Amino acid sequence: MTAGPQDDNLTDELEEAYWSLHDGAAASATVGQVLGRLPRITALIGRLAWRADRRATLCVIVFQLASAAMSALGLIAGVAVLQHLFAQGPTPDRVRAALPQLLLLVGLLGARALLESGVAVAQARVTPKIRTALECDFLHLTAHVRLEAVEDADWHDEVHRANDRGLFYARQIVGQVVSPASAVLALAGTAGVLGVLHPALLPLLLLSVLPVGLAAVRSARARFASFKRWNALQRRVRVFSWLLLDVDAAAELRSDTVQGALLDEHRRLTLKIADEDTRLGVQAALLHLAGRAVGGLGTGVTYAALAGMLIAGWLPLAAGAGAVLAIQSGQAALTRLVEVAHLVYEHALWVSDLLAVQERSRRLLPGRAGPEAPSTVRTITVDDVRFTYPGRDAPALDGVSMCLTAGQKIAFVGLNGSGKSTCAKLLAGLYEPQRGSVRWDGVDVCEMDAQSLHRQVACVLQEPVRFPFSALSNITAATGTLTRADPERVLAAARASGADGVVASLPNGWETLLSKRFKGGQELSGGQWAKVAVARGLYKNAPLLLLDEPTASMDPPSEHAVYEAVLRGRLREDQITVLISHRLASVVDCDTIYVFDDGRITESGSHEELMALGGAYAVMFRLQAAGYQTRAGGSETVT
Template sequence: MTEGLEEAYWSVHDGAAASATVRQVLARLPKITAVIGRLAWQADRRSTLMAVLCQLGSAAMAAFGLIASVKVLQHLFAEGPTPDRVRAAIPQILAVAGFLAARALLEAAVAVAQARVTPKIRTALECEFLHLTAHVRLEAVEDPDWHDEVHRANDRGLFYARMIVGQVVSLASAALGLIGTAGVLGVLHPALLPLLLLSVLPVGAAAVRSARARFNSFKRWNALQRRVRVFSWLLLDVDAAAELRSDTAQGALLDEHRRLTTRIAEEDTRLGVSSAVLNLAGRTVGGIGTGITYAALAGMLIAGWLPLAAGAGAVLAIQAGRASLTQLIEVGHLVYEHALWVDDLLAVQERSRRLLPRASGVRAPEEVQEIVVQDVHFSYPGKDTPALNGVSFTLRAGETVAFVGLNGSGKSTCAKLLAGLYEARQGSVRWDGVDVREMDAQSLHERVACVLQEPVRYPFSALANITAGVGSLTEADPERVMAAARASGADKVIAALPGQWQATLSKRFKKGRQLSGGEWAKMAVARGLYQLAVLVLLDEPTASMDPPSEHAVYEAVLRGRLRKDQITVLISHRLASVVDCDRILVFDSGRIVESGSHTELMALGRDYAAMFTLQASGYHPGTSTIDEAAR
C-alpha cells in the first residue's frame, strides 16, 4: 500500500538540480539573480543598492588584499638584512590589514542590507499571494489542480523566497571572489590562469557529484518520510483512536512504521558513507590537480618566468579560488532548485490575477425590488451534464422562496449563481434590470449573505464570529449584533460561555471553547443576519440542530427577519421547514419542474407531494415508508 503513494505537490521540484547539467545550472543562474534582484529592488531600493555596492566593494577589497599580500612577500623575499625587509613590508602589511578590515565592514553592511530587504520581500510576496488567492473566483478554488499549485506555492515558494535572497548574495560573493582571484593571477602572470583551472576544476567536479548525491538521497529519504507519516497520523489521530483500539490494529501499524523507520536509518547511513567517499575522492583528485599546479608553478619559478614572491602570492590566490569555486557550485545548486519553487509562487500569483472576479464602476444596489433569473445554463468544468439547464424564475423583495429537490438537482448551484460566486454560461441574472455580470463583484458579494450547512468555524471570539461576515473582526454594531444573536438563538450559546462575547471559540487557544455542530450553526445564522443583506441564502443551515433550535431559527428567518425587504432563499431536504415559504421551486436534473406554495404543490400531486408524503410517513407509527411512497 505505501509503495504506491503519488508524488506530493510539495515535492515536485525536490532534486531538480541533481538531474540538471552543470551547463543548465550555470545558464539559468543569471536569470534567477535578475528575478531576485527585481523583487529586492521593488521591496527596498535603498537596501538593495547598498547590498550590491557593498558586495562589489567587498570583492574589490579581497582582490586588493591579495595584491597587497604579494607586495608584502616581495619585501620579505628581497635581498638585505631581515629587520630591514620586515620594516619595508610594514606599510604593505598595514595595507593588507586595512583591506581585510574594510572587507569585513563591507560584508557586515551587506548582511545589514540583506536583513532589511529579505523580510520585506517575504512580506510583500506573502501578502500579495494571499490577497490574490483569497479573491479568485470560486470555480478556480474548486479545481483540484489549483489546490496543489496554491499549497505548493504557499508551503515551499514562500519559504524558499526568504532563503534564496541570502543564497543569491552568497552566490554573487563566490562569483565575484573567483573573478577577483582570476584578475589577480592575470596581473601576476597570464600563464597562471590555466593553473587556476587545473587546480579548481577537480574540486568543482567533486562538489557537483557530492551535491547531486545529497539531493538524490534526500529524494529517497523524503519519500520514506511521507510513508511513515501515514502510519504516524493513523496512530495519533483522534477520529481513528476508538476503532484502532476496538480492532487492536495498532500492532500491524506499528510493525509497518518500524519497517519504514529502519529503512530511513539505513538511508541516513548510506548517505553518510557515500558523502565521505565522495569527499575523499574529490580531495584526492583535487590534491592531484593541486600537485600538478604547484609543480607547474615551481617550473615557472625555476625558469625565471615568475619571481618567488609572485609565486607565493599565486599559491594564496589559487587557494582562495578553490574556496570560491566550491562555494559557487554548492550554492549554485541550491539557488537553481529553490528558484523553481519561487517561479512556482510567481506563476501562481500571475495566474491568480487572471482569475480575479470582475471589477467595475457599477456597484450592486443596497436595495432591490426583484431579481430575475432568465434561461440560465451552467456546467462545471469537465462535466458533460449541465448543472443548470434553462432555469428561469423571479425573486421579489420581502419574499421567502425555497429550493427543494434531490441531491445533484441544481439547487446549490443556482444559489451560488445568485450569490455571484458563479457566472451563467448562458442566460442572465438581473437585479432590477441590471445584469450582475456588469456589477463590481465585491459589491455584489457584500449584498448577499450565505449560511451554509458546514459554516466556517473561525478560531476567534464569539463576537468576531458574528461580525466577520461584514469584513471586521474588531468593530461591531451592538444593537445589530444583539438582534442577530437573539433571532438565531446564538445569544443563549454565548451567554453560557465563560467570557461570553470575548470567549475564544477554538481549543487551539488557552481557555478556548469548542461548540457543538448545532451551536456553530446558530453562530453562522447570526453572522448571516448581522450582514443585513439584500439577499440571504440558507443552504441546509439547521442540518445539525436539535428540533427546538431548528424551529427557532426558521421562525427567525421566515418571520423575525431583521430587514423587511430582504429576499430569503432557503435550501432544505427537510420539507417540513419549507411549508411556510411564499413559494417553493422544485429542481430536477438542472431544471425547475414545479413552482408554487406548499398547498398548491400538494394539490398538484407530483414530485413535491410525493417527497413530502414520503418524509411525513416516517412520523406515523406502524406505517411503512416504502409502502406509503408506493401508494
C-alpha cells in the same frame, strides 16, 4: 504484503505530492542548466529586492562589489608582502620594508569585514520586505479570485504549493543569490590577480579548480537525489504517525486494536529512513574523498607546473607564493559557487511557481470596474442560465429561469447534485453563468463590482467556517470586521438564531475565544456552531439571504426556532430569503418552492400547489411524512 514501500521501491508507491514537485530537480539538472539559469534567477531576485527596498538593494550590490575588490586587492597586497620578505638583505630590513604593505593588507581585510557586515545588514533589511510584499500580494490575490477557480483541484494544489514552498524559499533565496554572486566575484578577482602576476597562471587556475568543482557537483547532485528518496519515506511515516495521533481515529483505532500493526509499520519505515541517512552519509564521505583525491591530483599538477615556472625563472619566488594563495582562494570560491548554485536553482523553481500563481490570480479576479450593487433590491431575475463546472461535461444548471421578489421566502429542493446550491451561488454572484443572465433590478450581476455584490448577500452554509476568534467576532465577521459591532443588531441576530443561549453558556460570554488553540478557548458542538453561523448571516442584514441546509446539525427544537425566526420572524421585511433543504417540512411556509432535477427546474409553486400537482415534490413530501406517521399497532418509526 506490507502497507509501506518495499525494499526496492522507495518512491513509486506514492503519488507526487503537490509540495514535492521540484524536490530533487537540481539532481537531474546539468551544470550548464544550473549556471545558465543563475543570471535569470539573479535578475528576478534583484527586481523583487529593488521593488521592496531600493536603498538596501543598492547597498547590497555596492558593498558586495567593494568586498570583492577588497579581496583582490588583499591578494595583491599579500603578494607585495611576500616580495619584500623574500627579497635580498638582512631580515629586519626586509620585515621593515614589508610593514607598510602588511598594514595595507590588514586594512583591506578589515574593510572587507566591514563591507561583508554591511551586506548582511542590508540583506536583513530587504529580505523580510520581499517576503512581506510577496505574501501580502499572494494572499490578497488568492483570497479574491473567483469561486470556481478556488474549487478547481489543480488550482488548489498550485496555491498551496506556492504558499508552502514559494513563500518559504522566497525568504531564503535573497541570501542564497548573494552567496554565488560573491563566489563569482571572488573567482574573477582571483583570475585578475593571477593575470597580473603572469598570464600563464590562468590555465593553472583552471586546472586546479575544475576537479574540485566536478567533485562538488557530484556531491550536490547525490544530496538532492537522496533527499527526494528520504522525503518520500517521511511522507509514508507521517501517514502512520497521523493515524496514531488523530483524535477522530482514536476510538476506532482502539476498538479494533490496530495500534500494534500501525506501530510495526511505523518502525519498519523509520528503520528505512535510518538506512537512507546512513547511505547518504557514507556516499557523501566517499564522494568527498574522491573529490579530495582528484582535486589533490589537479593541485599537484598545478603546483608542479608552478615549480617549473619558478625554476625556469618565469616567476620570482614571491609571485609564486602569491599564486598559491590565489589558487587556494579560487578553489574555495568555486566549491561555494557549485554548492549554492544547485540550491538556488532548485529553490528558484519554487519562487517562480509563486510568481506564476500570482500572475494567474490576477487574471482570475472578478470584475471591479462596474457599478456598486444596491443595498436594496426589488427583483432578482434569472433568465435561461446555463453553468458547467470546469473539467465536467454535463452542465450543473441548464436553462434555469425564475423571478424572486423582495419580501419573498423561496425554497430550492431536490436530490443531491440537482443544482440547488449552484443556483444559489449564481444568485449571489459567486459564479458567472456561461449562458443567460442573473439581474438585480435589471442590472446584470456580471457587470457589477463583484465585491460590492458579495457585501449584499448573506450566506449560511451547512458546514460554516469556525473562525478561531471571539464569539462576538464570529458574528461581526459577516460585515467584514472583527473589531466593530452594532450591539442591537448582534443581540437581535443571536436571539433569532438561538446563539444567545450558546453565548450565555460560555465562561467569558461574548469575549470567549472559540478555539482550543488559545488559552481559555472553548470548542462548540456542531449544532452550536450552526446557531452562530445563522446569527452571522442574520447580522449581515443583506437584501439576499441564502440558507443552504443551515440546521442540518441542530436538534429539533433549535431547528424549529431558527425557521420561525428566518421564515416568520424576519429581521428585514424586504429581504429575499432562499432556503435550500432536504427536510421538506421546513419549506411548507415558503411562498414559492422550486424543484430541481438534473440541473433543471421541473416544478414550482407553493406547497399546496405542488401537493395538488402530485409530481416529484408530492412524492418526496409524502415519503418523508410517512416516516413520522403512527403505524397500525401503535408503533412509530423515524427515518
